[in-house]
Amino acid sequence: MNIGNYVKVKSIEEAYNLLQEDKDNLIVGGGAWLKQTNKNVKTMIDLERCNLNQITENKDTLVIGSMTTLRDLECNKSLKEIDGGILVKAISGIMGVSIRNIATIGGSIVGRYSFSDILTPLLVMDCTLEFFKDGSMTIQEFLSTKKLNDILLNITIKKSNNKGYFYAMKKTSLDFAVINVAITKGKTISIAVGARPSVAALQTEAMDYINNEQVNTEAIDKTASMISSQTKFGSNAKASEEYRRSITNTYIKRGLKEVTS
Numbered sequence: 001m002n003i004g005n006y007v008k009v010k011s012i013e014e015a016y017n018l019l020q021e022d023k024d025n026l027i028v029g030g031g032a033w034l035k036q037t038n039k040n041v042k043t044m045i046d047l048e049r050c051n052l053n054q055i056t057e058n059k060d061t062l063v064i065g066s067m068t069t070l071r072d073l074e075c076n077k078s079l080k081e082i083d084g085g086i087l088v089k090a091i092s093g094i095m096g097v098s099i100r101n102i103a104t105i106g107g108s109i110v111g112r113y114s115f116s117d118i119l120t121p122l123l124v125m126d127c128t129l130e131f132f133k134d135g136s137m138t139i140q141e142f143l144s145t146k147k148l149n150d151i152l153l154n155i156t157i158k159k160s161n162n163k164g165y166f167y168a169m170k171k172t173s174l175d176f177a178v179i180n181v182a183i184t185k186g187k188t189i190s191i192a193v194g195a196r197p198s199v200a201a202l203q204t205e206a207m208d209y210i211n212n213e214q215v216n217t218e219a220i221d222k223t224a225s226m227i228s229s230q231t232k233f234g235s236n237a238k239a240s241e242e243y244r245r246s247i248t249n250t251y252i253k254r255g256l257k258e259v260t261s
C-alpha cells in the first residue's frame with residue numbers, strides 16, 4: 001500500500017470533508033486489513049483523535065464507537081451476556097490477540113468482507129449502525145446499499161437475553177471460515193449464514209417458515225434443508241459449493257436444536 005499524506009483529524013467533520021475531496025482518500029480503522037492491500041491512497045484519514053474507541057453502557061443498550069478494537073469487545077463483560085455472547089464468540093475465533101488488538105469493529109463492518117465472522121452474528125442481533133451523514137440503518141440495510149462514502153460513528157446493540165448460537169467451520173484456528181452460522185431466538189428466530197463464500201445474509205424465507213410453525217424435529221429439518229438448498233453457495237480453494245451446502249445443513253440443525261431446547 002502506498003500512502004501520500006497521513007492525517008490524524010481532530011473532528012469527524014474534518015474527516016468527512018477530507019474524504020469527499022478525492023476518491024483516493026480513505027479512512028483507516030486499525031489498518032490491519034488495509035495493510036494487506038496494494039491500494040494507492042492519496043490521503044489516509046486517521047480517526048484516532050475523534051474519541052470513537054469507547055464502549056458506553058446504557059440501561060438497555062451498548063453503544064460501541066467504530067474505532068473500538070475487536071479485543072476490547074471480546075473482553076467486554078456485558079457483551080458476553082447479550083444473545084448468548086455470540087458476537088464475543090465470533091470475535092475470539094479471529095486470528096490471534098495481536099490482530100484483535102489492532103482491528104476495529106468499524107473496519108470489520110465497513111469492509112463488508114465476504115469471509116466475515118462478525119457480520120453474520122450482527123445480522124441476527126438487534127443492532128443499528130450510525131453513519132455521520134447517512135444516519136441510522138440496520139446491518140441488513142447497510143449490506144444491501146451500495147458502498148457509502150461516509151464515516152461509521154458507532155454501533156448500538158440492544159441488550160437482550162435471547163438465546164444465541166454461533167459456529168464458524170474453520171480448517172485451522174487461524175484460517176478463514178469455510179462457512180459460518182448465527183442464530184438467535186427471542187420472540188422469533190433469526191438465522192444468518194456467512195462465508196458462503198459471499199457476504200453474510202439473513203435467511204428470511206426460512207425464518208418466515210420456522211416462525212410460523214410449531215418448532216419440532218420436522219420443522220428444524222425442513223428449515224435446514226430450505227437454507228441449504230435455496231441459499232447461494234460457491235466454490236473456492238477452501239471448499240466446494242456442495243460441501244458448504246452439506247455442512248450448512250448440519251450446523252443449522254445443531255443451532256436450531258440448541259436455541260430451542
Ligand SMILES: Cc1cc2nc3c(=O)[nH]c(=O)nc-3n(C[C@H](O)[C@H](O)[C@H](O)COP(=O)(O)OP(=O)(O)OC[C@H]3O[C@@H](n4cnc5c(N)ncnc54)[C@H](O)[C@@H]3O)c2cc1C
Nearest residue numbers: 027029030031032033034103104106107108116117151152
Ligand atoms: C491476517 C488477517 C486475518 C483475518 N482473519 C479474519 C477472519 O478469519 N475472520 C474475520 O471475520 N475477519 C478476519 N480478519 C479481518 C479483521 O477481523 C478486520 O475485520 C479487518 O482487519 C478490518 O478491520 P481494520 O480495523 O483493520 O480496518 P481497516 O483495514 O483499517 O479498514 C477496512 C475498511 O474499512 C474502512 N473503514 C474503517 N473504519 C471506518 C469507519 N469508521 N468509517 C468508514 N469506513 C471505515 C476503511 O476505509 C477500509 O475500507 C482478518 C484480518 C487480517 C489482517
